[in-house]
Amino acid sequence: MARRGQRQTGTTRSAPQRRARVGNDGIMSVLARAVREVEAGAQRGRVSPSTRTKFQVVALLAREERTRAKADGALTEPQRAEKLKRLDGIGTILAQTAARDTSLLSLLAEDAEVSDAAIVLKHDMLQAAGVEETPEAAAETEETTVAAPVERRVVPQSVVSRQLANPFLPPDFEAAQAAKPQTQRLATWELLGPLFSAFERAAGGSKACMALPEPSDTKVPVGLELMRHQAEVIAAAEDGHRTFLLADEPGLGKTAQALLAAQAANAYPLLVVVPNVVKTNWAREAELWTPNRPSTVIHGDGHTIDGFADIVIVNYEVLDRHVGWLGDLGFRGMVLDEAHFIKNKSSQRSQHVLQLSERIRARTVRPLMMALTGTPLINDIDDFRAIWQFLGWIDDKKPRAELMRSLEETGLTPIDPGFYAAARSRVIDMGIVRRRKVDVASDIPARRIADLPVELDDEAGRSIREAERVLAQRLVKRYESALANRTSGITVEGIDHELVRRVAGWERDESSGKTDENVFTMMRRIGQAKAGLAADYTAQLARNVGKVVFFAKHVDVMDLAEETFERRGIRYSSIRGNQTPKVRQRNIDAFVDDPEVAVVVCSLSAAGVGINLQVASNMVLAELSWTDAEQTQAIDRVHRIGQDEPVTAWRIIASQTIDTRIVELLDSKAGLAARALDGSDDEVSASADMQLEALVGLLTDALEQQQDT
Structure with a gap:
């Protein structure tokens, strides 16, 4: 899992909170030595993992030191100018190194992952420079979402106290285990592909929302009010529905719906897994909507949590160190906020989420499982896969018992014309809830x-346009070379668009060590210029x-x-x-x-x-x-x-x-x-990759201009 840097930004940008020994400018010497080691490593050829780590740490520390130098009132103007000049020199070396291996540029992005090795190296470099964190910064660092290696698992003392106070979890007699479906017609069919395809093929006007009951008179704290669409989901939980893909458009109050649905289902203790940026907000919302259900937020190793709380809130980034005791606590419900975060099933965060969901289902019959996301589909219809598995609708290879039984009841197989519409409907009935603002919240303004087009008519703009020209020329040369070396004997009149896509794919996938001009760096340069x-x-x-x-x-x-x-x-x-x-x-x-x-x-x-x-x-x-x-x-x-x-x-x-x-x-x-969720008739290009399509367009335009001349 990832760790992030520790820059602290207040209402106006402020310097990192460090205390250096008086008169010691050791950080600059440490950075200068480290950046030369990075440069030398890149010059030797392929950049090693250790060099990549050092590259990122130097960049992080240099950025922090620049911010500190600008804000340090103890520096005279000449001292500040000298320090900034030296930092500029370090930045230049980093830029030249990144030009040799442009994959290094991804380490500078705002959302770049910072490994455990990088955190350790950063700490060691600060120590070598004679720089130490203030107690205040150290305390805040404990609260940041830094992930531990998988091997380092923790059990907070308050959780041990809870387990000792209640060593035997009460049995769950809410419902009997569902009988296995009689799979005769569909037993040998591959069904996951057709199920996803059913949503990709969705006919116009066919929206993705299960039938919801009439809202009941849900009691909410004084001063709060539920909208009708929110009350419908709570009523469904009261009626016994237990799995929801709550895919309402962003801004329609999914947090309140989840908290009150858990209250209606008595799904306590409740585990809520969220991105780091919203876990404080979740605690506030829990206190607001369910004030009689105490909540606790896990920070770092969880030393400050309330082990007896009804609602446990944890962010994805620290889930790995807590997955052990969380799986044993006896949760009767789990909410996954921004559920599209687990779309990559091979990622560690996805594996931990799926592991926890399985352990909860193993201990509790029909737990409340809710996946919340306003954007469940990012790039591909297959983004559904991990979310459906979290909800218990499918496993790695096939639908699970409840969904399989429902599909059997249709009497259809994937070769039957009506299968896709029927299958889509059956999946929706499992708990997909999708409402649009225009339909349920007409009082929200448009x-x-x-x-706003802007002209980049300065030197930066000219440089960017020249960079695009260079990239287009390189693509044309690769295309012409591939065309000249073709051995299949196939000839295509005009532009071979299939070859264009292959060349664009090569360009996107290969690391270009000879030039810093590619679609990613150009977009960053355009952002800087704008x-x-x-x-x-x-x-x-x-x-x-x-x-x-x-x-x-x-x-x-x-x-x-x-x-x-x-x-x-x-x-x-x-x-x-x-x-x-x-x-x-x-x-x-x-x-x-x-x-x-x-x-x-x-x-x-x-x-x-x-x-x-x-x-x-x-x-x-x-x-x-x-x-x-x-x-x-x-x-x-x-x-x-x-x-x-x-x-x-x-x-x-x-x-x-x-x-x-x-x-x-x-x-x-x-x-x-x-198209998949809202019943639109708009055509959808199959899994279009934005970077690939941008390169395809750039190469196609260049070839067309070449033909015209």
Whole structure:
């Protein structure tokens, strides 16, 4: 699992909280020596794992040291300038090294995983430099979501106390085990592929939502009110339904539905697994909606948790060290927030989630299992697989007993024309719940995405366009070389589009050690070039319409934007992936509650889920996402229940660059969830890979221009 860096960002950007020995500038010497070792390792050829680790740690420490130097009032201006100059030199060496192996660039991203080895190396380098953390920083570090190696499992003392107080879990007589289905017709059929295909083929007008009962008179705390669509899910739990893929569009109050459904099903103790950025918010919501059910949040090794709480909240990143005792606690329900986080079944987080769900089902007959996600399909219909397995509908190879029995009842097989529609309906009846804002929350104002083309007519813009030209030329050469060396004897008149896709795939998949020009680095460079323009427009909006949310993908783009706001005298807060829950919540509260804080600068990866920012109705998307789901999640931080003004997302597009092509691809990808879940007639391209399609378009355009000349 991953660990993240420890940068602490307050309402205005602040330096990392360290205390260095007086007069000791050892960190610069340590960084200088380490960056030379990284450079030498890259020059020897293939970059080793240890060199990659050192590259990332040097980058993290250099970034922190730059922030500290800018904020250190004890430095004179000449001292500050000298230190920044030396840091620039380290940055230049890192950039030259990344040019040799562009895969290193991924280590600089905001959401880049930081391994245990990197954390240890960072600690060792700080010690070697004579730098130590303050007690305050050390305490906050304990709260951050840093994952331990799988071998290091913990059992908090309060959990031991709970187990000693109740050593024998009461038997569960709620229901008898379901009988095995009589699988005659479907026993030898491969069914998972057809089941997924049933959603991909969904006919227009066929929405994905189980039949829900009329809402009952659910009691909620004074001052709170449920909307009808929320009460329907709670009524279904009261009626005995126990598995839900709650896929309501973001902003429709899935957290409240899950908490009250658990109360209706008496599914306590309840385990809630969430992204780190929202676990504090989940504790707040639990206290709000189910105040009589104490909740506890697991931080780090869990020393501060209440072992007797009814609701246990844990984030994905520390799940590995707690999976042992969590599986033995006797949970009667499990909620998985942002369930698309487990779409990659081979990942450690997915394996731990699936392991826990199996252990809960083994101990409790018909536990409440809820997967919450407004964007269940990111790239492919197969994204359903791990979620369905978590819910107990399928296993690795086939439907489980309840779903198999339901499919048998249709009397159809995959060769029958009516199978796909019938199978889709049976899966939906297992517990898929999907409602759109336009259907159930008409009082939420409309939203729109407004594209703002900007001209990059400076040196950066010219450099980017030249980089695109170089990349296109390289693609053309690879295409022509492949064409010339073809041995099959096949000839294609005009452009061979199949070969174009193969060449684009080679370009995307291969690490290019000879050049730093590829689709990923170009998008980052475009983001950097747009940063100042996007921040300027955000500043104008803030002065004219009030609070504005600014989203970016890369740390350096966020840094440039924040520098612009500082120059403009605009107060801002910042939400980043390397903040502790306490710092992140403080910054969210500053934006929401302080009228003087006009802008919140958000990381797409860290702030794109589970955060309520509807105090603003305008947002700026300074960089483009690689998925429509990521963009939608960001917009729905503002466009959600509680919003009373029309929402506008201002998307900054760099004209005459690959940015324009990415926008077209992004918008075309929006149809996947719409067709599979919302019954849209929009055609869906099969699992289109955004980077691949961008390269296909770039090469196709270059070949067409070549033919025209």
